[in-house]
Amino acid sequence: MAWLHISAPDRGVTPSARSWCQCGRDLFAAGQTRALALIADHEQHRTVCPLLASSEGKAADERPDHIRRTDRRRRAA
Template sequence: MTNHPIPLLKSSPDTPTGTGPAEPTSPVTGRSAPKVVAEGVRTAVSPDRHRSDGRYPVAWLSIVAPRCAVPTATSKCLCGRDRSAVGRAKVLALITDHEAHRDTCPLRTPQEGRRAAA
């Protein structure tokens, strides 16, 4: 193995000469001042569009029906329900079953309310 002097840095290790550290410039005012925000952009904070009204999703029905292919569907609920179907007839049955689950789901219809209504 031969020793070749390979520089460790790509640039010159000499300390540059010239002015000292950067100094802040005076603020520019008037027409030549740079724009902080693009024109037409609102800077005020908008009200939260996703403000909660107490409702939240409990059950999901996902249907995939590509053209000229076999449809599939899944029915999931936070109560633990997780069902799936493949084929047109079974997907239609799962849709009906998912809609019926709305009335029987313990998360959507608390048990005390059902007894009081009876």
């Protein structure tokens, strides 16, 4: 499961976003540009996360190589 919380208050207040995932991802961004980038990154993460890919019926082999290498390091630790 992955969550995205977006706070876009009234004018003059900085928007923010936070992205969580059951794989351990926990990212925060403040400011319009960074929050929008995190929102896009969250959507991308949902397509490559090994936990989400298996739970949503997507093939784990669709993950980029750098994600697979990270997964192996986590298992070894």
